[in-house]
Amino acid sequence: MSHAAGAANRPAPLSSAAQWISSSAATSPLGSRGLHRRLRVHFFDAIRLIAIVCQIREITMLKPMNSSSSENLSRQSRTGAGERLPGTPEPMHRWRGAGDVWLAGDSWGDPANTLVVLQHGGGQTRHAWKGTGQVLGDAGYYAVAFDARGHGDSDWSRDGSYSQDLMVQDLQCVLSALGNRGCVLVGASMGGGTSLVAAGEHAVDALALVLVDIAPRIEPEGVQNIQAFMRRNPDGFGSLDEVAEAIASYQPHRTRPQSLQGLAKNVRLGVDGRYHWHWDPRFLQGHRDLAQRQTRLESCARALDVPTLLVKGAKSDVLTDEGVQEFQALAPNSEYMNIASAGHMVAGDRNDAFGKAVVEFLTRVVPADGTRLEWRERAELIDRLNAPDLNDVP
Numbered sequence: 001m002s003h004a005a006g007a008a009n010r011p012a013p014l015s016s017a018a019q020w021i022s023s024s025a026a027t028s029p030l031g032s033r034g035l036h037r038r039l040r041v042h043f044f045d046a047i048r049l050i051a052i053v054c055q056i057r058e059i060t061m062l063k064p065m066n067s068s069s070s071e072n073l074s075r076q077s078r079t080g081a082g083e084r085l086p087g088t089p090e091p092m093h094r095w096r097g098a099g100d101v102w103l104a105g106d107s108w109g110d111p112a113n114t115l116v117v118l119q120h121g122g123g124q125t126r127h128a129w130k131g132t133g134q135v136l137g138d139a140g141y142y143a144v145a146f147d148a149r150g151h152g153d154s155d156w157s158r159d160g161s162y163s164q165d166l167m168v169q170d171l172q173c174v175l176s177a178l179g180n181r182g183c184v185l186v187g188a189s190m191g192g193g194t195s196l197v198a199a200g201e202h203a204v205d206a207l208a209l210v211l212v213d214i215a216p217r218i219e220p221e222g223v224q225n226i227q228a229f230m231r232r233n234p235d236g237f238g239s240l241d242e243v244a245e246a247i248a249s250y251q252p253h254r255t256r257p258q259s260l261q262g263l264a265k266n267v268r269l270g271v272d273g274r275y276h277w278h279w280d281p282r283f284l285q286g287h288r289d290l291a292q293r294q295t296r297l298e299s300c301a302r303a304l305d306v307p308t309l310l311v312k313g314a315k316s317d318v319l320t321d322e323g324v325q326e327f328q329a330l331a332p333n334s335e336y337m338n339i340a341s342a343g344h345m346v347a348g349d350r351n352d353a354f355g356k357a358v359v360e361f362l363t364r365v366v367p368a369d370g371t372r373l374e375w376r377e378r379a380e381l382i383d384r385l386n387a388p389d390l391n392d393v394p
Helices: 003-009 014-027 031-061 069-079 126-138 164-177 190-200 220-231 240-250 261-266 290-302 321-330 352-365 375-383
Strands: 093-096 102-108 115-119 142-146 183-188 206-212 267-269 275-277 308-313 335-339
Touching: 093 142, 093 164, 102 126, 102 164, 115 126, 115 164, 115 190, 126 142, 126 183, 126 352, 164 190, 183 190, 183 352, 190 206, 190 290, 206 352, 220 240, 240 261, 240 275, 261 267, 290 321, 308 321, 308 352, 335 352
Parallel strands: 115 142, 115 183, 183 206, 206 308, 308 335
Antiparallel strands: 093 102, 102 142, 267 275
């Protein structure tokens, strides 16, 4: 294209535009007044269109922080999970995750203190770590727990993607919002896998790592049991009693909770009038290659250079003694604790039985303010997590 041709295609300068209006007014059958009236109408039409676009953009970009009916409708459109039940706590925070997925979170303690990030297992919510988070906050840490994408009050992935890499990216986004500082990573099951990858591949500045009932080697049968439980009742439940029955059938050694209100956090009321699990069903449809997963997590375990604790539920069908021994061989400086009363966590569980080990480890290895607590002080904090009823309660 010649220079002259390019110049001809460029927008005319303002003076040329004014000349065009004047010449057009002179030749227009409407005359100058008619042409100016047409231009004024088009101008205000354009302004109204821009205002509408801005309003739409503002609606789609703002963080939802209130509990109005319009906010609930907006939340449902993003999660597809249905209506939150009365009494379900609103999240204290919302952070933007990878791909514009909003992540809901809670926190305890002074934000200036040592950061501890608590990540839940598949099918759980941030509420599973509530008791532990409160104790850590009182112990001088800043504890943060957030719903993984596709869970709880966090958004569902638009394309149904829930890969481990996306989970790590979400963690990075939360840490970025919190100032990109060093943190202790605590993860149960799925959240533990995310934490191990983030620490082992140095995707975040980890100060310490706690893995709850998860390791590179896990038992396929246990994984299948979890997936089978999560796939049950695709048409939902008629009552919270039915929800409690489903959990009891998965782990019959558990004592049924006296109050079912805590389970309300784990279900949503669908348009069909039935209760449905809070998670995105597409979460279970992703490709899972356990051999490839094990290879990656073994590399991460070998690369660990921070204080690490592995906690196992004695009744777990996911992590066996062999899996623990293999992890200890990969990370010889790691510590290990077995919780006799615990199995693998499931929807509705509080992780407080594991939280006792978390608090004991962190107050000993990563003191909140650099000052090690006396034994009695640590014991008092740990005793607060004695909870015979492991189901999530308000």
